[in-house]
Amino acid sequence: MAAIHIGISGWRYAPWRGDFYPKGLTQKRELQFASRAVNSIEINGSFYALQRPERYAQWRDETPDGFVFSVKAPRFITHIRRLRDIHKPLANFFASGILELKEKLGPILWQFPPNFQFNPELFETFLQQLPHDTEAAAALARQHEARLNGHASMKAYGKQPVRHAVEIRHDSFIDPDFVALLKRYDVALVIADTADKWPYREDVTSDFVYLRLHGAEELYASGYTAQALKRWGDRIDAWHHGTQPEDAHLINPKQKPKARKSREVFCYFDNDIKVRAPFDARSLLTRFHLDTQLATTPGQIPAEGVLP
Template identity: 40%
Template sequence: MPADLFTPDAARDDAVAAPHGIRVGIGGWVFAPWRDNFYPRGLVQRRELEYASRHLSAIEINGTYHGPQKPATFARWAAEVPAGFVFAAKAPKWIVTSPRWRAQTAAARRFLEGGLEELGEHLGPVLWQAPLGHRFDRDDLAAFLDALPRTLAGRPLRHVVEVRDPSFLCADYLALARTHGVATVITDAPDYPNLADLTAGFAYLRLMRSRAGEACGYPAPELDAWAARARAWAGGAAPDDLPRVAPPDDPPAAAREVFVFFIGAAKARNPAAAMALIERL
């Protein structure tokens, strides 16, 4: 969708399609280097979400990680995006950086019930990002996952855990996550464990290898490969070219929803990477 179809004086009302149930986006929408790059020259900052949501099919909210948001803020964000667009919400850092997640169950519930319901149909998965050095503790994680609500204002809640320590690369973790129906982030990153084992009925990818020297962040062959993998997951299959902890189970008959976010690395290139992947899909 060319940028010149959206000007500071004329909004688009249509949403980017999510072919095969695959949604593609970026982390956040406020980033100065995206101006006069992803965002057209002259676009006022208050309309950046409006623009981004008409060129991508999902955004991972960064603001929920850094500080509390008011219900009115969530309602305003929901009003600015088109039908079919989805937000993923990143859980607050004061919860996920705690060495004992089971001590944060009340705080987690307050976060989930503190206004997210105002996103309505635009609310997608909630991401719980374990920090570097946070090791797998089965009892601690089990108590936390047991306490997470599975619905919010009558809508199903989907949870995702991002692991950043090799201690999670074990069958015990996979079994625990699958028992609770909690997804595990599939990461393309140089510094974190990469595993493609699915632990829920949807797939959640965070791709972190954008390069500043690539106009679309990722080289074309890598984007082609990620498009093929996303289509495989969406169709119920399991790509065989990524690291796994365990062999894949028999593929389910039902299709899966897939979320792909280009995060970090050469961040200025991430919107271009997302749009290039959407074009391939």
């Protein structure tokens, strides 16, 4: 069976200190702690600014074997350039160090702002430029701007897939042509629970499924009840087994996903304001008995000393 990855969006939050993170745990060891409590984390600092190769390498080294990072792509591309004239920004992003994650590199998340409307031609041009393996990503990285000279990562470290997921926040994307484009370019539609603020759809358009759970009732804040987590667990179980929920909320009900024995699933909790995300993630990991596969449990991680 393909893997199930359940985790959190980011890990450096002041309100978590003394709650999820035990008192006495230094800030520099928070990733080490979090990566032993969940089996995947979505890097979101990359959304706000280009990171450095040495930072990605450090994150890779601080996390256990089998751990996976997803990476949030720069808002400079999606929110500022709004997909126009983005060849060099794309090259800069792929040169910024994500390839240094090596075997721990998961999907790349492309989140679009609420006022970004679906333009089929523009969006297809964007999808055409996305690399789908590390060798293609390294080739694109070598076209970076000169300002990255001396601070660029351009090595593929072998050929492995590079997957992409798109999170939409405008009703104009509720269009069968959008689903067809994602399927054509093997890009996943992010299944985003946003407390009914933005569109929610569950079309399966790739060989993996990507979920972002921003809060059941209050965006970025409210936690998920045991009943809600059971519902999400049931849906993940269906996607993981290559099917889809019987009541799937689809843009195009006529376009069925390809039959598969299993699908890889990535699920990230982003309800971080009230320190619900890591505990909700732990509950869902337990549902799939994935907590037993982690290096240790949060309560066993010492505030100081050597991590396993």
